[in-house]
Amino acid sequence: MTGGRENVGIVIVSHSPLVARGAADMVRQMVGDSVPLAWCGGNPAGGLGTDTGAILKAIEEAWSEAGVAIFVDLGGAETNSEMAVEMVDKGRAGRIVICNAPIVEGAVIAAAEASGGASLAKVVATAQELSPT
Amino acid sequence: MIVISEPGNAHDCAAWMGRVIEACRDAIATEENRLCDLDRAIGDGDHGTNMRRGLEALASERQRLSAMPFAEAMIAAGTILVMNIGGAAGPLYGTLLLEIGKGLSIDGLEFPQVFQKAVTAVAQRGRSSPGDKTLLDVLYPLSDELTKHTHPQRLAGKVQGFADMTIEMKALRGRASFLGERSVGHMDPGAASCALLAATVCRELTEAGVA
Ligand SMILES: [Mg+2]
Numbered sequence: 001m002t003g004g005r006e007n008v009g010i011v012i013v014s015h016s017p018l019v020a021r022g023a024a025d026m027v028r029q030m031v032g033d034s035v036p037l038a039w040c041g042g043n044p045a046g047g048l049g050t051d052t053g054a055i056l057k058a059i060e061e062a063w064s065e066a067g068v069a070i071f072v073d074l075g076g077a078e079t080n081s082e083m084a085v086e087m088v089d090k091g092r093a094g095r096i097v098i099c100n101a102p103i104v105e106g107a108v109i110a111a112a113e114a115s116g117g118a119s120l121a122k123v124v125a126t127a128q129e130l131s132p133t
Numbered sequence: 134m135i136v137i138s139e140p141g142n143a144h145d146c147a148a149w150m151g152r153v154i155e156a157c158r159d160a161i162a163t164e165e166n167r168l169c170d171l172d173r174a175i176g177d178g179d180h181g182t183n184m185r186r187g188l189e190a191l192a193s194e195r196q197r198l199s200a201m202p203f204a205e206a207m208i209a210a211g212t213i214l215v216m217n218i219g220g221a222a223g224p225l226y227g228t229l230l231l232e233i234g235k236g237l238s239i240d241g242l243e244f245p246q247v248f249q250k251a252v253t254a255v256a257q258r259g260r261s262s263p264g265d266k267t268l269l270d271v272l273y274p275l276s277d278e279l280t281k282h283t284h285p286q287r288l289a290g291k292v293q294g295f296a297d298m299t300i301e302m303k304a305l306r307g308r309a310s311f312l313g314e315r316s317v318g319h320m321d322p323g324a325a326s327c328a329l330l331a332a333t334v335c336r337e338l339t340e341a342g343v344a
C-alpha cells in the first residue's frame with residue numbers, strides 16, 4: 001500500500017475472503033503500487049458474508065484525497081458497503097462511490113484508469129460501462 | 134417499545150430493556166436452525182446464525198444499553214446489529230433501530246409515526262417494497278397495527294400471520310430472487326425473524342403492562 005496516494009483508491013468487498021483477495025491480486029498485477037488498494041471478505045465470525053467494520057477499515061486503508069471506488073459482489077456486500085459509507089465522516093463520504101460493475105473486471109479496469117490519474121467520476125464511469133443499464 | 138419512550142420510571146425502563154434484549158436473544162437462539170433452514174431453501178442458509186451473532190452482541194452490551202436514554206439506546210443497538218450480523222439483515226435491522234432512535238429524538242412525533250418512518254427507511258435501504266417477499270412484509274402491516282393502536286397482546290398473536298403471507302410470494306429482492314418462481318412456497322427467512330422478534334417484544338410489553 002505504498003505510492004500512488006494521489007490516485008483514486010480501490011476497495012474490493014466480497015462475501016468470500018478468497019474472492020476478494022484474488023481480485024486484489026489481479027489488480028496489483030495490473031497496476032502494482034500505483035493505486036491505493038484494500039480488500040475485505042467474510043462476516044465478523046470469519047465465515048462467508050460481509051462485515052461493515054472491515055469495510056470501514058478497508059476504506060480507511062485505501063483512502064485517497066481523490067476518492068475511493070468500491071467494488072462489491074452480491075446484495076449484502078452492497079448494503080453493508082452503503083452502511084459503511086454512511087459511517088465515514090461527512091467530508092469523505094461524498095468522495096466514495098459504490099460501483100455498479102462486476103467485482104473482478106470492474107476493479108481491474110477501474111484500477112487501470114486510476115493509475116493514469118483519472119478522476120473518481122472517470123474511474124467509476126469506466127468501470128460501470130461494463131454493466132448494461 | 135410502543136410507549137416506553139415516556140417511561141414513568143427510568144429504572145423500570147432500564148430493567149425492561151434488559152429483559153427485552155434477553156428475550157429476543159433467547160427467541161432467536163431457539164429458532165436459529167429453523168431460520169437457517171428457511172434461508173437454505175431460498176438463499177445461502179446463514180440467516181439464523183447471522184441473527185444469533187447480532188443478538189448475542191446486543192445481549193453482551195445490554196447493561197450499557199439499558200443505562201442510556203431510550204432513543205440513544207436504539208441508535209447504539211442499531212449500530213451493534215449492523216456491525217455484527219454480517220449479512221444484508223444487518224443494515225436492514227440496523228436501519229430500523231437507528232431510525233427509530235433518530236425519530237424519537239424529534240419532538241412531537243408519536244411512536245407509530247416514528248415506526249412508520251423507520252420502516253420507510255428500511256425499504257429505501259433494501260430498495261424494496263411490500264410484496265417483494267422480505268421482512269418489509271411484516272414491518273408494513275405491523276406499522277399499520279401500531280397506527281391503529283392494536284394492543285401488544287393481540288399483535289403478538291398476529292405477526293406470524295404476516296410472515297406466513299410471504300410463503301406464496303415470489304421473491305423480488307435478495308438472493309431468493311435468483312430462484313424466481315421457485316421461491317414460491319417458502320417463507321422468507323427475514324420475515325420469519327422479524328415476526329419472531331416483533332412477537333417477543335409485544336409479549337414483553339404485555340407482561341410489563343405497557344399498552
Ligand atoms: Mg442469508
